[in-house]
Amino acid sequence: LEAFGHGVVTVLGSVDDPATGQQLVATALDKFGSADILVNNAGITSDMLAMRMKPEDFARVVSVNLDGTFYVSQPVFKKMLKARTGVIINLASVVGLTGNIGQANYAASKAGIIGLTKTLAREGAMRGVRVNAIAPGMIATDMTAALSQASQDQILAEIPLKRFGQPEEIAHAARFLVENAYITGQTLTVAGGLG
Structure with a gap:
C-alpha cells in the first residue's frame, strides 16, 4: 500500500483480544484522522473431523475469526456511525455457506461472520455505514501452496472454473463493494462457481 502512496499503520496484538x-x-485515527474503510481479513484454520475436534480447537478458530472480526469492527463502527459514513468489508468463506468436512470450527466462524455482517449492515444503514462480506473459495496463497498435489487436484475437481482464485481477485471484489454505494448486507461469493 505504501508503494501506491497510501499510509499504513501496524498494531501488534491478537484480534481476539x-x-x-x-x-x-x-x-x-492518530495517523489518518478518520476511519473510512475497514477490511477484516484475519483468520486461522485448525482442520480435523468434528468427532476428533477438541473444544479448544473449536474455540480458538471461532475466537480469532469471528470474535476478532467483532472486536476490530466495533470501535471502527462506532466512529463510522458518528461520522455518518464508512464501509466495512468482512472476509468470510464459501465454507461458511456450504460447510466442509473437517472444518466445523472454520465453517461456524465464517457463517457467524456472515450473520454479523448482515446485522451490522442493518444497524449502520440509517447512518450511511455499509457492511458487506466476501466469501472466497480456494485462493492461491502460501496456505494452499502447502497442500499436497493430490489435495490440490481433488479441490480443483470440485471448482467449476477448474482453477484457484488469485488474491487480486479478492481485492477487486473488495474494491467493488467499497465503491458501490447501494450494496450493503450482502455476501459476495468469489469461488470459481462453488457455493
Whole structure:
C-alpha cells in the first residue's frame, strides 16, 4: 500500500483480544484522522473431523475469526456511525455457506461472520455505514501452496472454473463493494462457481 502512496499503520496484538481493536482504531485515527474503510481479513484454520475436534480447537478458530472480526469492527463502527459514513468489508468463506468436512470450527466462524455482517449492515444503514462480506473459495496463497498435489487436484475437481482464485481477485471484489454505494448486507461469493 505504501508503494501506491497510501499510509499504513501496524498494531501488534491478537484480534481476539478486544484491546487490540481499541488500539488499532486509536493508532489509525492518530495517523489518518478518520476511519473510512475497514477490511477484516484475519483468520486461522485448525482442520480435523468434528468427532476428533477438541473444544479448544473449536474455540480458538471461532475466537480469532469471528470474535476478532467483532472486536476490530466495533470501535471502527462506532466512529463510522458518528461520522455518518464508512464501509466495512468482512472476509468470510464459501465454507461458511456450504460447510466442509473437517472444518466445523472454520465453517461456524465464517457463517457467524456472515450473520454479523448482515446485522451490522442493518444497524449502520440509517447512518450511511455499509457492511458487506466476501466469501472466497480456494485462493492461491502460501496456505494452499502447502497442500499436497493430490489435495490440490481433488479441490480443483470440485471448482467449476477448474482453477484457484488469485488474491487480486479478492481485492477487486473488495474494491467493488467499497465503491458501490447501494450494496450493503450482502455476501459476495468469489469461488470459481462453488457455493
